[in-house]
Amino acid sequence: MMKTLFASFVLAAVSTCSATAFAAEPPVVAVEQKQFALLQKHCTDCHVGADAEAGFRVDDLPLQITDLKTAARWQKVLNSLNSGEMPPEGEPAIDKAAKANFLEHLANAMVDARSLLADQKGVITMRRLNRREYRNSLRELLGVEINVNDLPADTSASAFDTVGSNLYMSSTQFEQYLRLGREALNEAFDRQAALGVEKKVHFEAEEITPKVAKFIEYQVDARERAENWIKEVDAAVARPENAAVIEEIKAGPLGTHRDILYRNWKKIAGAPAPESFGFQTGENNADKALAASRPFHLPYHRYYMEQPAIETGAYLAASSEHPAVLDNATFNLLVPFNWPVGNYVVRFRIAATEHATPDRRFIEFGINPRTQQAISVHEVTGTMEEPQIIELPLTMTRANAERANRSLFLREKGTRDNWEQALRVAGMGRAENDGIGQKFALWVDWMEIERVPDADQPKPPGIAAIAQLPLDDKSAAPQAADLHAAFEQFAKEAFRGDLPSPQYVDQLVQVYQSYRDLGEKPSDALKETLAVVLASPMFLYHSEPSEAAEPRQLTDRELANRLSYFLWGSPADRELQSLADAGKLQDPKILDEQVTRLLDDPRSQDFVDAFAYQWLGLDRLDFFQVNLQHHPRFDNSTRQAACREIYETVGRLVAQNESLTDLLSSDYVVINAVLANYYGIEGVHGDHFRQVSLPPDSPRGGLLGMAAVHLMGSNGDTSNPVERGAWVLRKLLHDPPPPAPANVPQLARLAGKPLTTQQRLIAHQEEPQCASCHRKIDPIGFGLENFDAVGIWRTEDSYQALDDNGKPIKDGKVTWQIDPAGAFHNGPSFANYLELREKIAAQEDAFARGMTEALIQYALGRPIGFSDEPLIDDIVKQAREQKYAARSFVHALVQSKEFHSK
Incomplete structure (x- = not known):
């Protein structure tokens, strides 16, 4: 029942091929004669001979679909029947069951024909690094992570992000690569400047308790004032002499909201509105007065002050109970603006209260609560008697260097995905707690962030390559010979082991000097020059040159990079490079050992995530x-x-x-x-x-x-x-x-x-x-x-x-x-x-075959075709012998001649 990609070639063919002949002759895609009989029955009255209606003939329509012209003619038949254009009105209708069978057969034949006619016969298009590979390559070279989402998307509905035909290049992208290269270098230089810096900040949650008490005072005072003012408003609205003004206000976009009345109070009453309703500033006092007049704010805050552990910590509340005034719906920790980039660890001490149902025992962590997007979620297993300490890593980058973005937050899971959800959660809480407000499920004792010591951290290869150059603007300017040596080594690292030409390095020195002549600081001139390297074809493209018409075998160095980008999405490491330079990587035993090593490495998560995402749609x-x-x-x-x-x-x-x-x-x-x-x-x-x-x-x-x-x-x-x-x-x-x-x-x-x-x-x-x-x-x-x-x-x-x-x-x-x-x-x-x-x-083989076809496309960066049938058969056979073990597919593909060829 379950066909493979090319099985329908056999079902639809006039003549079939044996399995042994498959590799010698291409398959035949054809419409079955019994299906073609349906067209003969219903179409030959109008679509035959030189004077065929609309110039479309059925009598000379080839059954075998061997070229694009024939495929286009059959596609026209398929489109006409699908759209209901044929048969035309007045002609006998086609039996529904027969038509459904014909359309299924022809649609499958057209899919197979497109696959056959698009067969690249193993040719791999020259391709650049995709977004994922580019990001990982910068990470391995400079030790930084940057956001590359502004680059064009690399995927399509029918191809993986490794397929060369998707990976085009434009002049706009070149500018983007220069900008992203500078951004990565700025990040890397800042990290080097911050080596050895130690920072830590600690915040006790109970510091918000006095704010709650103070806010209650504001609410009591504001409520009395607001109620008196509202009475004055209502009386003013009722006066006949104010009718025209009131009608004018009603015609406004917000109607008769009291906030609008407040701002128009002088026009209505002939006197200024009250300047204060008991709050700290006069700004938005009308809005605050209205908020204070809502019946649930004051009881909710009084309910908070009755909780048993407010002197030693803070409870997390519903996020819409007290807007813009007090925020213990999220627990915030402000990180000082001038803290350096680098790796940090965040810790917080937390407990679940007696009101924490199973759904409410999770805490969300993130940066900048305004974005509403949490970074991670964590189960809270600690109790009020024995709170737990949760510890998690955080990388502080230049991208979140803005003060607003350096606010770390904790909040109860699922309470603030959007504002509508926040209102729903708050409303449910009031309904379940006598109209007061949501019962508190989580309690926070304290929160802190600390920079991870990095004084002994090894330099990334790109930074190590320029170690002899000063990275600041205080040291003496480097000599030309030092620049030449550093740029040569940096370019070699960036070009994944390929040594740049002396002329190329000379040009880099000239670029650096040009920036210095224009008045740029030494560090800026250095970054601008290195950014040119990171935007060059030797960095952005997979280097597998081939001048011959026929496929050639990859060199050991090319094989190392192809294997590494396949399983890590990043360049070959020192061990792979050393084996390649020693000419040992082509040895099947050593290659198998390296595949195992790469899959055992945490970096293989990039392969798992990227392949699964695209393979499974x-x-x-x-x-x-x-x-x-x-x-x-x-x-x-x-x-x-x-x-x-x-x-x-x-x-x-x-x-x-x-x-x-x-x-x-x-x-x-x-x-x-x-x-x-x-x-x-x-x-x-x-x-x-x-x-x-x-x-x-x-x-x-x-x-x-x-x-x-x-x-x-x-x-x-x-x-x-x-x-x-x-x-x-x-x-x-x-x-x-x-x-x-x-x-x-x-x-x-x-x-x-x-x-x-x-x-x-x-x-x-x-x-x-x-x-x-x-x-x-x-x-x-x-x-x-x-x-x-x-x-x-x-x-x-x-x-x-x-x-x-x-x-x-x-x-x-x-x-x-x-x-x-x-x-x-x-x-x-x-x-x-x-x-x-x-x-x-039960359809194990069909599933394995589909995955194998996807794996070949992902690894080789090209669509599969008929010429890949022997490879597919061989990989599935080897995997079947190992009970479809996940790694057996990878080992079989890497050992194939196709993986070793360009």
């Missing part, structure tokens, strides 16, 4: 926001943990060299406390991801049990069986459906009808051009319907029909029990999700 996770009103538990921290689950699971398989088929079905999950709480799995505590065993009937385990996978198959609010079914076919069964045709009827046309999801899709399939794909996609998608839009297990679903204005229609809601039973198109049936997962897990 995780970019869809960035398409939409979750409707937190309907799915309040899936906050941003949970979302981040759910996405991380995929990477951590793949990373575990690679690290432990276990079977890749565990991604189809497994009796364990790789989760942390956040996800354990979300999934309802007990006994898991701590922030680190670890393997957790599951009971036999658990829906978790494997990709299909992960919340992030189901989020991709939704719109952030409701599930989408079509997206889910298509993803399973593409990524797990290696049986991708063809692209959706244009002009197909949209499900939106049914928005005003109270139908179940299944009824909507059945209506959608009334057209053959829809049924040809959906009959294969939908059964799988419906088999996954027990998971809601954010991966929570459910047994029923509902739908609310809407009118043209998006308003709910009366009696337009329908609720139904989910029925996941179904059958694969022309394949076996399944009674529920667990049986569906079992059927999918």
